[in-house]
Amino acid sequence: MAFETFELTIENYVAQVIFNRPERANALNQKAWDEMKAIFEELDENDEVRVIVLSGNGKHFCAGIDLELLMNVAQFAQKCEGRRREKLRKKVFELQAPINAIEQCSKPVIAAIHGGCIGGGVDIISACDMRYSTDDAFFTIKEIDMGMVADLGTFQRLPKIIPPGIAREMAYTGRNVSGKEAERIGLTNRSFPDAETMQAEVVKIAQNIAAKSPLSIRGTKAILNHSRDHSVADGLDYMATWNAAMLLSDDLMEAFQAKMQKRDAVFL
Incomplete structure (x- = not known):
């Protein structure tokens, strides 16, 4: 399958899914959201895939939702305010669905994170089974600085991954959490000195899983x-x-x- 906003390769039962909008820090436009859902639904059914590694091209893992898409989310041509709100609610569900597809995929999904994991990027990694990062990676729930409440799964999943008090601190302040701190608080399983080392170690873990029943x-x-x-x-x-x-x-x-x-x- 060919994709516009992702790279996908499969080798030895390991699928590599890579965000591929490096010029936009891998911020996800509507096409990317649609493709992400399609990819994980397809890999769920693919017998040649036993484990999935999710990473990003360029300087950052994922900057979340593309601002242009975000600005257009609530602009519906409806005179009735109730119907506009109804469509907005439906749109939020549509944006949640690709992230749900990661969690609902029957194959383990490993996130390999470098650079920024921002806003919707945190929603995405929270739906993964395991997370690994570089020391210089950073994680931020950026929605609070945009006058928003994160609505794609961070608040539902993150407090079950890290201590609830830390999750609340991240949510209320929007501060950056470094790769080293992410390892310490349990957001990631392990932090590595550089992306090359991380990728090599993550592939070893993926291959180990792929060899199991x-x-x-x-x-x-x-x-x-x-x-x-x-x-x-x-x-x-x-x-x-x-x-x-x-x-x-x-x-x-x-x-x-x-x-x-x-x-x-x-x-x-």
Whole structure:
């Protein structure tokens, strides 16, 4: 598939999804939002993909929503104020959908972040499974400085990733959080001295995941997401039902046989 605002490559079951508007600091226009949703929905169904790495070309990871798109969001040709508000609400849902597609993708998504991760960029990485950054990366919930409330998922997901007090501090102040601090507060798993080192290490992690049972990896993501949003009792009930359906698989047999034969498992 060819895209206007992204680069996409697939090799050894690892998909590399790269923001490709470096001249705009990878700010996302309407085309980019549409393509992001299409990409993650397509990769979800692609059996040649077991893990996804999300990164950005140029100096920055992602500057969030393109200002031109933001300025046009509320300009609907409706005389009725109620209908204008209704269309605005629908537009917010449309902008949330591509980020939801990242979280709902059955394959793990790893964000590799350098430079700025600004506004909507934070919404995006909050929907990823894991985050890694360079030391000189910075993260900022910029909406507060634009007279806005972040509305694409940051406030729903970020307080479940980092301490709620830190999430509130970022939200209220809009200050920059460096890559080193991001690692310390748990926003990223690890910070690296430069982008080249980060990319190499992230690829190693992705390849490690890609070598596991794809059925088990997809199930693990589904269970982790469900457990995050439900009680322990609900999570255990869902887990029992999941394994009743998925446990007895060819992957399970291959894992056992590989262990007995002292070889690496090969999953189809």
